[in-house]
Amino acid sequence: MSDDRRLDVLRAIVEDYVATREPVGSRALVERHMLGVSPATIRNDMAALEEAGYIAQPHTSAGRVPTDKGYRVFVDRLSTVKPLSAPERRAIGSFLEDAVDLDDVVDRSVRLIAQLTQQVAVVQYPSLRRSALRHIELVPVGPRHLLVVLITDTGRVEQRTLETDAELDELLVARLRVQLNVCVAGRRLSELTGALDTLTAAFEPVHVSLVASVVTIIEETLAQESEERVVLAGTANLARVGGADFVGTLGPVLEALEEQVVLMRLLSEMAEDEATVSVRIGRETQHAGLLETSFVTTGYGDEHGAIARVGSIGPTRMDYPGTMAAVRAVARYLTRILAGS
Amino acid sequence: MSDDRRLDVLRAIVEDYVATREPVGSRALVERHMLGVSPATIRNDMAALEEAGYIAQPHTSAGRVPTDKGYRVFVDRLSTVKPLSAPERRAIGSFLEDAVDLDDVVDRSVRLIAQLTQQVAVVQYPSLRRSALRHIELVPVGPRHLLVVLITDTGRVEQRTLETDAELDELLVARLRVQLNVCVAGRRLSELTGALDTLTAAFEPVHVSLVASVVTIIEETLAQESEERVVLAGTANLARVGGADFVGTLGPVLEALEEQVVLMRLLSEMAEDEATVSVRIGRETQHAGLLETSFVTTGYGDEHGAIARVGSIGPTRMDYPGTMAAVRAVARYLTRILAGS
DNA sequence: CTTGGCACTCGCAGACCGAGAGTGCTACCG
């Protein structure tokens, strides 16, 4: 028994099933792919593949369908990421370069992925924790409210309002602003907390209360990993092309996608994968609503490494090579844009 | 023929249809509502209502279903907005008050409406054009790049990066920052452009180029109405409870909702309605994908009037009184929060 | 190991049919 041919058969089944969305039988297989053997032979191989758990048949007398395990083998061993065409790459680049600010970059990226893959796209905002602070601004608003604005080197802006015990002293605020910026400029969170604490000590006892609250709110903001935002687009694609792709309704899928928590967990799990493009197939998502969906994600970042992820979500029966190519391409351009701004 | 009773019949039909999601017949009507007449009489009234275009029957021998026109009469003349219970109101208020910044307020509002109405919720960010500027910050990033940050009194933050012709002079930037803030503080866009232009004149010719570009980018940012952002939540509700509510797939609906343009047009059209809570039913949305959906929106704002809208989107067969109550309640709390921050 | 043949299984689509709900019409009543 030729193991090579078996894998060929598996690849053919995946490709045909993705293309036609219908269980594929032995006859169709030999006709569409030049396998050089008869249907009966294929049937034997299929029986073996089924035995091994790579394919399954929905009904006794229907064709075969890849299982999650089958897709996994396909992704890991059988598929080659097909590069995008030069015009496509150029289109991506120029589209992303027109963005005016970080929100716009993220927005354009997520739409682009949704468009390219015809699936749901997800883009994670650059992580605050892994970004470096570029600037801190303090704006007094009213006598007892202070607006704290943090600007990172990826262009992300976070703001918090602080209510103070005492009336604000303009000069004190100005001094604090200068000190803060000296203290934080260009540093990452990990290097920051210590520095901020010593800063508090540098002020007169009368002012410590204010300084401490500002420092606290900065640290809180940076620490809020739950605040990491993700943006979705293309949910309509689920209903349009994938409407028939989900045996149940697509309600559970939409619900899962609206749960930021679920998305964040998956994205952070996938961040630990070694492969550049990481794939989660069906059950591997560990979520009941996503049994029939697959995630394809990859990291993007600046010169120092990955700071967040982008990806595409579709039915397990998706075009993996194409999706992986699109996601990887957008991530690369995204990295380039962020490094350049 | 008693016109009063006919309207009672119409109201009963709408209420029953909304509750059961099934065409309602004459017998069921007299049983569930104490109309004091026989089914045969109701049938005559129904025939008249159908003649007038308020109801229709899907098949010759099925019950009646309200038409868009029927819902319109129901909303305009037959329904009374049912106030929320005191605990509900308190829950809304406290949930919104916990928000840490504008993004968070908007995010919480939209989730809240989705939760209360079990439909899709939409919240428009406070309009830049109608907000007052609170502060402008200039942050040099690198020798030739200037980050311009605008902060409005509603807490919205917009940022743009500017590439300069000449190297930046720290002192000049500082001077410009002070001048800009003196110039804009607390003013709205309409009062702003003139003031900014005269500002340019106050600088030496050498610096005019820089000042002009900063002024230009500020004006551009404020003018970008297309940049007005909207946030959605609860699309899963469409698929869950409303899955059966749409005769076609819900693909077109999702597509329409992803088109920011469509949403923006509707919201701005509805802003011109006189009623406090504005309703668009079915075809009134003027969009093919939204034939079977209704919009319920209302404005929110600060003490000076409405600056943006919130709303809920669901099948035409929605609970109008309940939806209107929820939307109105959230808008009121939103207004209060923004005024207080 | 491959192949051709063959019997078997099973889902699917169409036809058919009876039940039930609801209507419109007509004749009658106060």
Add this chain to the structure above:
DNA sequence: CGGTAGCACTCTCGGTCTGCGAGTGCCAAG
């Protein structure tokens, strides 16, 4: 003239049945 009762009619819905076709698994032969 509005309301009522009765009645015949229409139409959908759900269930059952059946033939077809696709596809399989197995076996015996090359």
